[in-house]
Amino acid sequence: MSADIPELTPEERRQFSEDFERAHAAGEVSDRHFARARIDGALAAWVLSAHQDAGGSFPVPDNLMDGRPPIERVGIPAVDAALPHTTQPAHVFLNALSYLMRESDDALEIAAARAKDCDEAAALLRRAAALLKGKQNEPLGHLVESLAPWAERGKFGRVIVRKWESGHLYATQFPDSLSASLRGHRGKATRDGAIVRALVPFFPNEQGFFAGGGNTLISRLAVLCGASKATPAYVLSTLEQGRRTAKPAPRAKPDSSIISLLRKP
Structure with missing residues (x-):
């Protein structure tokens, strides 16, 4: 001190x-x-x-x-x-x-305002990387390409690059709108829905948990996190919407998960 x-x-x-x-x-x-x-x-x-x-x-x-x-x-x-x-x-x-x-109550709007430029920057980086690799500059191409995922994630907060070592880019992100990565598949994205989707993966994906009061438990936490309409019925509705719109997908990238980004104490 x-x-x-x-x-x-x-x-x-x-x-x-x-x-x-x-x-x-x-x-x-x-x-x-x-x-x-x-x-x-x-x-x-x-x-x-x-x-x-x-x-x-x-x-x-x-x-x-x-x-x-x-x-x-x-x-x-x-x-x-x-x-x-x-x-x-x-x-x-x-x-x-x-x-x-x-996190700000305007997190979804903040991320949306950054999304176009960040995604365009990522696309340009990948194009530049391909051009470099095509001109016998593979190491430089790999370096440029490694920036692209971080550029995409820039919509969720500031990224600080630490170092490039052994083909790996080390960076740290200071997120300020991470819940925007948890948008719903239908309808207008809402802050309440994003909060509920952020909380659900921390609990058992079992009918017994939700039948035993899990919806109420998640609802109480969501309200503490700033959700204004997160009643137990809203939690159930959000879960059912997610099940209806879920599509078979490849394994989620760990570095894009709200859980893995917040793992360190």
Whole structure:
């Protein structure tokens, strides 16, 4: 921690937490903002505990989180009720929730405004790569071609290229409209539908789960993430629409999945 910002004492942290809870109870802090703060706090505490148990060494070891017990609760009833049912590790699920809670309500519009230029840039990169390969410049062609998928993903947020090594492009994306990748197949794309589609893959694809209250559980989470119309009936309707319009497709690319993009704690 910076020397200019003194670390809070346990009493100061307790006081801050109580003040935050009172502000939430008084309606000064929204449910969405409060839930995200609790989730981010639980994730930070989980990583900090692992670092302390490892002796607080730097650089932080890559296997720092190996064997750590999962986060079991964050203090938000809807989230705590969902954690035992998730099919992904708890920190992956919580990271996705935190992202959806901070994503702009205009995420679909933001991505749509970028889509034409980003897709055109990707097409031009692939054409340039083919031209280079045709002129005995295969290595340069492969480098240019590797930029194309990232250009396509540029509609979902800023991409920072790190390095090119051994034929592989290393880059990082800072998404701000990732839910736009989960558009419906019919009708107008909606933010509520995108949120529901983002949450569904974290739970069992089994009739028993949904018959046992899964629709309600996902509905409560979707509302926390900013969905205004995500009733249990809406969740069921979105799922049924997805089943009707689903087509056999090749295996999804892992780097285009909202889950895989949010896997790291």
